[in-house]
Amino acid sequence: MKDIKCFEQGPIRPPSEAYSLLLRITRNCPWNKCEFCHTYKNTKFSRRPLKDILDEINTISEIKDKITALSMENGYKGEVPLQFIRQIYAGDFTEAERSIGAWLYASAKSVFLQDANSIMLPNNELVAILNLIREKFPKVERITTYGRSKTIAKRKSFEELKELKKASLNRIHIGFESGSDAVLKLINKGTSAKDHIDAGKKIKAASIELSEYYMPGLGGRRLLKEHALESARVLSEINPDFIRLRTLVVLPMMSLFKKIESGEMELANEVEVIKEIRILIENLNECTGRIVSDHMLNLLPELEGPLTDKQRLLDILDRFLSLDEHVQQHFRLGKRAGAYERLDDMNDAETYKKVEAALQNVLSTGPNALDNAIYEIANSFI
Ligand code: SF4
Known part of the structure; x- marks a missing residue:
């Protein structure tokens, strides 16, 4: 299968799009100034020609x-079971073919349109892309993309969003980060x-699912309470389908690092961040969506569920917060x-014993050793 060319993919997608086909319809981020974000640093935003994108969808359909034909020949009835995807990865296939094979193995039900703010494309282009996806892959059930709040608030009308919904755009992921203007300014969210x-309200009114990414820790110690309370106020007004948690980690290559070095921002520790999330959830009112904790940087992945059962979520947080400080340290390291x-x-x-031995080892090396060790591990995740 060497005759089919590759297709383009961007660097990231939301965790919930791990099994989606990634289709790059714009390149990089047109804003690219958020101080906690290094994903697109030193890159330039560009739109891809519509023809290239449509050609690519046709190419993916050919692959x-x-x-599917190869699957039939090999007795897999057009499906891509584990055994067949293993053959594809071990055999003489291109990266594009492996990637489409993996998508088919994962049931090929969802597509994610990359990169950071593809919703900014003119509606006629987005509709042409969505229509071709629907035509070529009729079994696809979900098409999603990233969008900046500012772009949607200022440059997309309700009618345009309705048109996108009609053309099968099911969900928009927004980098909400915070509902506090002070925090948004601190991190230069624009x-x-x-x-x-x-x-958010416009997206919901257009019946498109809305996923808002809240960033625990982003206010640091000084703005911790305001970050949580203002975010709760704004999210309560929007009532998104999903509030997804993605905890802040600051790397030296991020501009926010300089603010920490200069003392303008003081990072909250992990226990303080859990308290912040508690303030957020406690103050969300009449939200009927779900809290999702699907990012590996979050300390408590089990903090998931409908906001209609807020007490259950608060109980998970209280369970951690009520642990003895040493046990909290133990869990954090583990x-x-x-x-x-x-x-x-x-x-x-057995596991407890091993983690405890590792913790004693770390703690014996100095007062900040645990935080440093955890920071090093978290760094390796991003
Ligand atoms: S808008 Fe998103 S992708 Fe762009 S700089 Fe901000 S966080 Fe990064």
Whole structure:
């Protein structure tokens, strides 16, 4: 299968789009100034010609047809089971073919349109892309993309969003980060709380699912409470389908690092961040969506569920917060080292013993050793 050319893919997608076909319809980020974000640093935003994108969808469709035909020939009835995807990865296939094979293996039900703000494309282009996806891949159930609140608030009308919904755009992921104007300014988000509300309400009114990414820790110690309370106020007004948590980690290559070095921002520790999330959830009112904790930087992945059962979510946070300080340290290290996912995992005596030995080792090397060790591990995740 060497005759089909490759197709272009951008660097990131939301965790929930891990099994989606990634289709790059714009390149990089047109804003590219958020101080906690290094994904597109030193790159330039560009729009891809519509013809190239449509050609690419046709190419992907050809690859899909070829893999399906090969599956039939090999007795897999047009499906891509584990055994067949293993053959594809071990055999003489291009990266594009492997990628489409993996998408088919994952059931080929969703498509994510990259990169950071593809919603900014003119509607006629977006509709042409969505229509061709629907025509070529009729089994696709979900098409999603990233969008900036400012772009949607100022440059997309309700009618245009309705048109996108009709053309099968099911969900928009927004980098909400915070509902506090002070925090948004601190990190140079280029968006206001009002933009978040205008964009969010418009998306919901157009019946498109809305996923808002809240960033625990982003206010640092000084703005911790305001970050949580203002975010709760703004998110309560919007009532998004999903509030997704993605905890802040600051790397030296991020501009925010300079603010920490200069003392303009003081990072909150992990326990303070859990308290911040508690303030957020406690103050969300009449939200009917879900809290999702699907990013590996989050300390408590089990903090997931409908906001209609807010008490359950608060109980998870309170369970962690009520632990003895040493046990909190133990869980933090175990979670970051990959030994634990949930608080209940500490019930495994054998694992507990191993993590405790590692913790004693780390603590014996100095007062900040645990925070430093966790920071190093978290760094390796991003
Ligand atoms: S808008 Fe998104 S992709 Fe662009 S700089 Fe900000 S966080 Fe990064």
